[in-house]
Amino acid sequence: MSTLDAKIPEGPIDKKWTNHKNKINLVNPANKRLIDVIVVGTGLAGGSAAATLAELGYNVKAFAYQDSPRRAHSIAAQGGINAAKNYQGDGDSTYRLFYDTVKGGDYRSREANVYRLAEVSANIIDQCVAQGVPFARDYGGLLDNRSFGGVLVSRTFYAKGQTGQQLLLGAYSAMNRQIARGKIKMYNRHEMLDVVVVDGKARGIIARNLVTGEIERHSAHAVVIASGGYGNVYFLSTNAMGSNASAAWKIHKKGAYFANPCYTQIHPTCIPRSGDYQSKLTLMSESLRNDGRIWVPKNMDDVLAIREGRKKPTDLSEEERDYYLERRYPAFGNLVPRDVASRAAKERCDAGYGVNETGEAVYLDFKSAIERYGKEQAQIHGISNPSKEQILEMGEKVVENKYGNLFQMYEKIVDENPYKTPMKIYPATHYTMGGIWVDYNLMTTIPGCYAIGEANFSDHGANRLGASALMQGLADGYFVLPYTIGDYLSHDIRTGAIPTNTPEFDEAEKAVKDRINFFINNNGTKTVDHFHKRLGKVMWDKVGMARNAQGLNEAMAEIKAIREEFWKDVKVPGKADELNPELEKAGRVADFLELGELFARDALQREESCGGHFREESVELDGEQKGEAKRNDTDFAFVAAWEYKGEPADAVLHKENLEFKDIELKQRSYK
Amino acid sequence: MNLTLQIWRQNGPNDAGRMVEYKVSDISEHMSFLEMMDVLNEELVAKGDDPVAFDHDCREGICGMCSMFINGEAHGPDRGVTTCQLHMRMFNDGDTIYIEPFRAKAFPVIKDLIVDRSSFDRIQHAGGYVSVNTSGNTQDANSLPVPKADADKAFDAATCIGCGACVATCKNSSAMLFVGAKVSQYALLPQGKVEAVERVKNMVHQMDLEGFGNCTNTGACEIECPKGISLSNIARMNREFFVSALAGE
Amino acid sequence: MSAPTGIVKTSIARKFVMAFTGFFLIVFLLTHLSINLLTLSSDPEAFNEASHFMATNPLIQVMQYVLAAGFLIHIIMGIKLTKQNSDARPVKYVKNNAAANSGFASRSMIVTGLLVLVFIVLHLKDYFWVLKFGDMTPYSSDYDLVVGLFSSPLYTVIYVAAFVLLGIHLSHGFQSAFQSLGANHPQYTPFVKGFGTWYSILVPAGFALVAVWHFVQSL
Structure with a gap:
């Protein structure tokens, strides 16, 4: 076990980034033209990085498995993006955003990175507005803000419930400008299947053209991985169907350490599963918890009556309802952070109080909010004795203005009217804080290979706050990587174009082709999804919201068994040299089957509860916090970075010790 | 069933x-x-x-x-x-x-059911952007107020997801709703106005080159659009186009 | 970067031409109808005088060519656009439920337009040509020619049918022209649409009324 050097610059925390930028090497504009950079993934991080690198003058080759960069899954982010602008004058500052993010991450992130993130956050908003991103505005024409879970200021910029879409289209438009100039060569419907390492440096990738099946070699002086998170290891998640960990896993196998895989965010407000055929889960924005109250029935009789259809939730009186978040966390109530809300829902459902057929759903009720807003409106409109109907009607209007698109989305999926009957929600895998280990420069442990956005592990610690993912993706892509990559590339100005006819490329291409041919020729009997679903079930049951040593050991053994069976019995129809979605899935699931085991191993190693990682063995035993998560700063204030050694069980752990000089470590309390 | x-x-x-x-x-x-x-x-x-x-x-x-x-x-x-x-x-x-x-x-x-919609991307390459570098040295986001009504309309136009339902549904396979939405988003915002004259010309030109049909105002696109993008965006594009044509050069 | 020349050839300019000529023809219809309505007057001279004025006034003579040009451009452009539009979808849908998202009138502009064109040719041959260049000896006056034509039940039926088709054509064309010219406004567009609907009912109905009235008179 060795200790990792994160290359954090010297100096006080608020000067580190400026000092670093002043000292690192630059590449002169004429030389940038001689340098190629590959960017894999075109979401907020990859798209913004590709556009910025091209603007600087580098030759960029960008890869996306979708048919257009605009479809990357960043587009699905709903709520907003944080920035320390302090437009509301409510006391926000760079330091406060930094502090909230470190605390929200349960003190498991790297201070210097988070401070830099907070520092550049304000630039992001300026940049996006200049690009024509239509953020919400107030009647004076200035930008509006909303508040999100876990913080005390209003610093979230938003564009209704489609902030991710608008920001991604902004990055996409910046890319379009560079594609038109010929500075970005865009490879749509291409999937990276391996990284090519020459003399210890990342020098290219092997990609498959998903339309023709052709295996292509692409060389560059640096490779940037911006391929997102690995939430689909659970099979069911709020990720897109195609979201995968393959690019990240390939570089891991070639030498990039994988950090903190066990930090996964299970988002509390998603639409529950309705049956075994379910292909994905849909998120309902966290903003709903501003007005919705979460409950289950107090009495088991009522639970059964509701499940059997003998009673409706609206039949239950206030006394018959258990608003368990308000009961357990009187200070924060329904607005506790995501990890806390998710675990509380699981606790109630495990105790048998789940309100749908699967027993995995709780209510999110807007009745009080509708009544409250209705009475407010009556007051505003001077109606002295409003009828109950009038109040409800006016209140529903207000709620519709705030959450109309979410309510409509819910109704389309569930076929119930959430204005009249409470929503049913349940936690679902949403975001992965873990990822490829990177240093302060966002470089992985392979020289010349970078990881940005959700693909890296860097800024969110063990739990991400709402509206911070968009911030991190764009910060990495627009404002961090374009500087730090220059420091590395400044040594490459005399290298010249990287040839692709070298033994390293031959070898990488052969390995990729062998694997594809194996899938096509394997006469198995079970579909790829069959294995993916089984993996997902093990992950959810044993490496889900609550974990224990026994379950994790079992999970590792079970995943290994599924993996072995997969390689014997998987069935992939069609041919290698054609558009073949089953073949694409097979490659991705093969990687998930390895990642899943490392994930469980990491969770087993971390014998503490922190953020999204909850170990049943590590809870407060008494006092006010009885039953809550117990962090262990003495033994676990480190980043766990895993080195690939063949089987996941053989992976070697490296530690990066986390030092907190500017923030005092405290227990998070929401009581 | x-x-x-x-x-x-x-x-x-x-x-x-x-x-x-x-x-x-x-x-x-x-x-x-x-x-x-x-x-x-x-x-x-x-x-x-x-x-x-x-x-x-x-x-x-x-x-x-x-x-x-x-x-x-x-x-x-x-x-x-x-x-x-x-x-x-x-x-x-x-x-x-x-x-x-x-x-x-x-x-x-x-x-089978997979089609190539890269024509949409090429229309965007022709002008679907504001020419501003991502230097981080732009002016403060609040230095230029935008009337709420314009910002809201720009947002509504910008919610287009580029699926192509408008083209698929139009009896003429016209891409006017798609292009109109993008042209409108920028035409409504001060940041986009600088390049408005050239943008609409270039995007419409590319749209025609791609072989899309002409708009005959049947309104089918608006009905089938999953995001409810309004036909008024096509009218706005037409206006922008005339202004652009008159501006000459 | 500038778009190549040939703005006139863009799809939007073509639609502008359709809309502009369409407006011109809409205005022409109103002029035509007002003269036609004179035949309902008890005094045939009212119509004869108007007819004479239209045939001799120098400005009207010039306008005739402008009108003809307007018709021709509207028709040729319409056919050209339809061809382009059809080419834009080489493989048609096996099942297409167009009625679910668009009106019949908007989808059949080329059909109603061409049928009205057939009528116009007939009308020019039987009326305009006779009046202008033909042998007027059998008729005592322009009015007499009108009355003579509408005494035929077949001609009356064709005439009425043509105006039903024109009404359908107009019901889409009127408001569509506004949209093509960029005139779409949350406050005014509903009015334009309402006005267009009434226009496309009342104007063709006016023409049809004249025909039916004369036919009934001839019985």
């Missing part, structure tokens, strides 16, 4: 293509349309047949990847939804459902 599916199968761009009949049974009304397709494909793979290729990704109606023409309508019979948000409760036991790709000269079929 039990259903008969008539699905367009086409091996590649050069294959003629044909409708092929399939049966699926025990379909739950709570399934999404694409989950029904998953069931069919799972059965086809199990039988050793080639599964039906179709585009899909986010499955929550925002990425714009899914693109099926179902029973004669883009994204099927429901309103304000993409194919992935369409649910089987919109159909009845015993129904025959016709499933075709989005058809247009500018959207050539790649395989």
Whole structure:
């Protein structure tokens, strides 16, 4: 076990980034033209990085498995993006955003990175507005803000419930400008299947053209991985169907350490599963918890009556309802952070109080909010004795203005009217804080290979706050990587174009082709999804919201068994040299089957509860916090970075010790 | 429920293509349309047949990847939804459902129900951006107030997901709603006005080059658009275009 | 970067031409109808005088060519656009439920337009040509020619049918022209649409009324 050097610059925390930028090497504009950079993934991080690198003058080759960069899954982010602008004058500052993010991450992130993130956050908003991103505005024409879970200021910029879409289209438009100039060569419907390492440096990738099946070699002086998170290891998640960990896993196998895989965010407000055929889960924005109250029935009789259809939730009186978040966390109530809300829902459902057929759903009720807003409106409109109907009607209007698109989305999926009957929600895998280990420069442990956005592990610690993912993706892509990559590339100005006819490329291409041919020729009997679903079930049951040593050991053994069976019995129809979605899935699931085991191993190693990682063995035993998560700063204030050694069980752990000089470590309390 | 599916199968761009009949049974009304397709494909793979290729990704109606023409309508019979948000409760036991790709000269079929919509990207390359570098040295975001009404209209136009339902549904395969939405978003914001004259000209030119048809104002695009993009965006583009043409140069 | 020349050839300019000529023809219809309505007057001279004025006034003579040009451009452009539009979808849908999202009138502009064109040719041959260049000896006046034509039940039926088709054509064309010219406004567009609907009912109905009235009179 060795200790990792994160290359954090010297100096006080608020000067580190400026000092670093002043000292690192630059590449002169004429030389940038001689340098190629590959960017894999075109979401907020990859798209913004590709556009910025091209603007600087580098030759960029960008890869996306979708048919257009605009479809990357960043587009699905709903709520907003944080920035320390302090437009509301409510006391926000760079330091406060930094502090909230470190605390929200349960003190498991790297201070210097988070401070830099907070520092550049304000630039992001300026940049996006200049690009024509239509953020919400107030009647004076200035930008509006909303508040999100876990913080005390209003610093979230938003564009209704489609902030991710608008920001991604902004990055996409910046890319379009560079594609038109010929500075970005865009490879749509291409999937990276391996990284090519020459003399210890990342020098290219092997990609498959998903339309023709052709295996292509692409060389560059640096490779940037911006391929997102690995939430689909659970099979069911709020990720897109195609979201995968393959690019990240390939570089891991070639030498990039994988950090903190066990930090996964299970988002509390998603639409529950309705049956075994379910292909994905849909998120309902966290903003709903501003007005919705979460409950289950107090009495088991009522639970059964509701499940059997003998009673409706609206039949239950206030006394018959258990608003368990308000009961357990009187200070924060329904607005506790995501990890806390998710675990509380699981606790109630495990105790048998789940309100749908699967027993995995709780209510999110807007009745009080509708009544409250209705009475407010009556007051505003001077109606002295409003009828109950009038109040409800006016209140529903207000709620519709705030959450109309979410309510409509819910109704389309569930076929119930959430204005009249409470929503049913349940936690679902949403975001992965873990990822490829990177240093302060966002470089992985392979020289010349970078990881940005959700693909890296860097800024969110063990739990991400709402509206911070968009911030991190764009910060990495627009404002961090374009500087730090220059420091590395400044040594490459005399290298010249990287040839692709070298033994390293031959070898990488052969390995990729062998694997594809194996899938096509394997006469198995079970579909790829069959294995993916089984993996997902093990992950959810044993490496889900609550974990224990026994379950994790079992999970590792079970995943290994599924993996072995997969390689014997998987069935992939069609041919290698054609558009073949089953073949694409097979490659991705093969990687998930390895990642899943490392994930469980990491969770087993971390014998503490922190953020999204909850170990049943590590809870407060008494006092006010009885039953809550117990962090262990003495033994676990480190980043766990895993080195690939063949089987996941053989992976070697490296530690990066986390030092907190500017923030005092405290227990998070929401009581 | 039990259903008969008539699905367009086409091996590649050069294959003629044909409708092929399939049966699926025990379909739950709570399934999404694409989950029904998953069931069919799972059965086809199990039988050793080639599964039906179709585009899909986010499955929550925002990425714009899914693109099926179902029973004669883009994204099927429901309103304000993409194919992935369409649910089987919109159909009845015993129904025959016709499933075709989005058809247009500018959207050539790649395989089965998958079409190539890169023409949309090329229109965007022609001018779907504000020429500002990502230096971080732009002016403060609040230094330029934007009237709320304009910001809201720009947002409404910007919610386009680029799925191509407007083209698929238009009897002329016209891309005017798509282009109109993008032109409008920028035309409404001060940041976009600087390049407005050139932008509309270049984008319309590229649109014509791609082989899309002309707009005859049937309004079908607005009805079938999963995001409800308004026809007023096409009118705004027309205005912008005349202004641009008169501006000359 | 500038778009190549040839703005006139863009799809939007073509639609502008359709809309502009369409407006011109809409205004022409109103002029035509007002003269036709004079035949309902008890005094045939009212119509004869108007007819004479239209045939001799120099400005009207010039306008005739402008009108003819307007018709021709509207028709040729319409056919050209339809061809382009059809080419934009080489493989048609096996099942297309167009009625679910668009009106019949908007989808059949080329059909109603061409049928009205057939009528116009007939009308020019039987009326305009006779009046202008033909042998007027059998008729005592322009009015007499009108009355003579509408005494034929077949001609009356064709005439009425043509105006039903024109009404359908107008019901879409009127408001569509506004949209093509960029005139779309949340406050005014509903009015334009309402006005267009009434226009496309009342104007063709006016023409049809004249025909039916004369036919009934001839019985």
